[in-house]
Amino acid sequence: MPFDLPAVEALAPDQSSLTAASKLNRPAKWSALAHEDDLWWGEAQGSGANPYRVVVDGTDVGYKCTCPSRKFPCKHSLALMWIQATSPTSFAEGTRPQWVSDWMGRRRTTTTSAPKTAPASKSIDDATVAEEPPDPQAEAKRAAAAAKRAQATRASITDGLDELDRWIVDQVRLGLAAFADNALDRCRKIAARLVDAKATNLASRLDEMPSRLLAVPTEERPDVAVRELGKIVLLTTAWRTDPHAPQVARDVGAAEQREQVLTNPEAVQVAGRWEVVGEQITTRRDGLVSHTTWLLNLADAEATGDAEATGDTEKAGDTEKTRDAATLRFAVLADFYPASAGRREQVFTDGAQLDATMAFYPSPAPLRAVIAARTDAPVRQEWPTPAPDPDPLAQCADAWAAVPWQLEHPVLLPAGRVVEADDTRLWWKADAGGAGLPLAGTHDLVLHGLELTSTVGLWDGFRLTLLAAQTPFGRVSLV
Secondary structure, three states: OOOOHHHHHHHOOOHHHHHHHHOOOOHHHEEEEEEEOOEEEEEEOOOOOOOEEEEEEOOOOEEEEOOOOOOOOOHHHHHHHHHHHHOHHHOEEOOOOHHHHHHHHHOOOOOOOOOOOOOOOOOHHHHOOOOOOOOHHHHHHHHHHHHHHHHHHHHHHHHHHHHHHHHHHHHHHHOHHHHHHOHHHHHHHHHHHHHHOOOHHHHHHHHHHHHHHHOOOHHHHHHHHHHHHHHHHHHHHHHHHOOOOHHHHHHHOOOOOHHHHHHOOOOOEEEEEEEEEEEEEEEOOOOEEEEEEEEEEOOOOEEEOOOOEEOOEEEEOOEEEEOOHHHHOEEEEEEEEEHHHOOOOOOOOOOOEEEEEEEEOOOOOOOEEEEEEEEEOOOOOOOOOOOOOOOOOHHHHHHHHHOOOOOOEEEEEOOEEEEEOOOOOEEEEEOOOOOEEEEOOOOOHHHEOOOEOEEEEEEOOOOEEEEEEEEOOEEEEOO
């Protein structure tokens, strides 16, 4: 049974949910809108990197969304019903994807139909009241106030970075061996000061430094501390040189919103076949859950933009943006949400492939991205085969040079295998050229010595974290 507006109005938990849903009542806010009989689904582009998956059942009224809202139905479910009620042709006919089938298999059906009337306290008409035309004077005042706030924020961050510089000098003076032993308390204090100074992302990086130190052997911690503090000095220096540089501003203060990336004419967009090669989900000390999804571009990198690309350089107006295909081989989706919201359902499964357009955050070495558009890939595609290279890390040299304070960078390694050194530590060793990289963590003994025809990993300057590999027996996940 298709939904109608009275049913949507009646199902809404309150007026604020209807108002929020009205802002999503546009097919442009959605991707993969489709239906099978009276089962309707789609993906809502929220504030995070990963879209929310939404499905509603019109036959036996039910709904499901992967967002963390505690309202049922949430604004995404209401918006999907709303679009179906007013613009059903926005949904393509299709076969339900696996995640929809999984939900249908779990839910318990009833004979309850959608209510047709709503209490007087809820009204779709009130939710869709036309906005008044903007007042030029009010807009100018808001713009001036925003500029004043941004200037005050930059001044506050600069003061915080001055204090951070003095703190780093103190740590070096007192000895980095002692710092490694007491990093938890020392980093927490300076991180709190940086939060007060509005350098929130840099504060999170300092707050997570002790966990990175504890992840390596004791004898290596002073060296890792030198590297970590040195990268932070490079970042603070870059801020003082150009606080408006997007990558610098993002790594020190706050990241742009998803909509800002999608509407930014300077943002690089890359269309291709992408494979999910690894997901990392960790709970940070600030109470947020960090969910990162790494993707490998299986197709030839194809940069799209407003101007025509010629060779490796695209002219956009009077500016030139160099787009190195090597930097577009990978994309990372980063999402953060409160740990109190509970574990979210994963949008992707490891090894899944999708045809998608990635919009990259502005950067001299694009890596972090959001999905601008996507569809599930009907036929699997093989990984690109990297050629033997005596220096397998050369592929990320340009990225390190452009963003030297970056914590880690993905690499696609040629044929090799995991071997054990004399000190029982594990290494990845190339089959040709003899190059070797020390590994982080432990791995199943079955993997030792197994031929890896190609491997994706994260290199942090000291250790390689394996994500996934191709073997003669098929693909294996290593995280």
